[in-house]
Amino acid sequence: xxxIWFNEKPKEGVVTIAQGHLTLNKPATTFFESAYxxxxxxxxxxKKVIIKxxxxxxxxxxxxxxxxxxxxxxxxxxxxxTNKAFVEELTGLFNLDFKNETIKFPxxxxxxxxxxxxxxxxEIKWTKF
Numbered sequence: 650x651x652x653i654w655f656n657e658k659p660k661e662g663v664v665t666i667a668q669g670h671l672t673l674n675k676p677a678t679t680f681f682e683s684a685y686x687x688x689x690x691x692x693x694x695x696k697k698v699i700i701k702x703x704x705x706x707x708x709x710x711x712x713x714x715x716x717x718x719x720x721x722x723x724x725x726x727x728x729x730x731t732n733k734a735f736v737e738e739l740t741g742l743f744n745l746d747f748k749n750e751t752i753k754f755p756x757x758x759x760x761x762x763x764x765x766x767x768x769x770x771x772e773i774k775w776t777k778f
Contacts, residue, residue: 662756664698664767668747669733671700673765677756678728680765685709686718689735690764693742698754698767700730743769 662677673681681687684702691698708718722729736747745752753773756765 662758662765663753663773664700664756664765665751665753666736666739666745666747667751669736670729670731671698671736673700673728673730673756675726677758677765678723678726680758681721681723681728684721684723684728687721687730688713688717689719689730689732691738691742696743696769698739698769700756700765700767701763702765739769745769 660674660676663674664677665672665674681700681702683704685705685708686703688701688703689698690701702721703713703718707713719730719732719735722731739745740747754767754769755771755773756767758764759766
């Protein structure tokens, strides 16, 4: 008997953007477990959102203005960044409608830069079986 054992692929990072907040799934959250706050960035040419975790010591230093640091809530299975102004900026830049729908995007950790990169060019469409 030839048995092929099931080997589940590692789950990919996904960032869900809705009106007013960004939600990171569990695989994406693993990079933010010790984050005290985050910085949010946009690469409009490459259509990417950049999320940089800040530990408590870095966040409390005064070399980064408070207006560039945002709160993140980290839970065991997800994390959430609530920032209505940032989502509105994404709406305008990328011509997406987060007021009427929730959209999921793939995200990858950039180990060199220590940031999560969200690819806004590749909306994840969920299909039913």
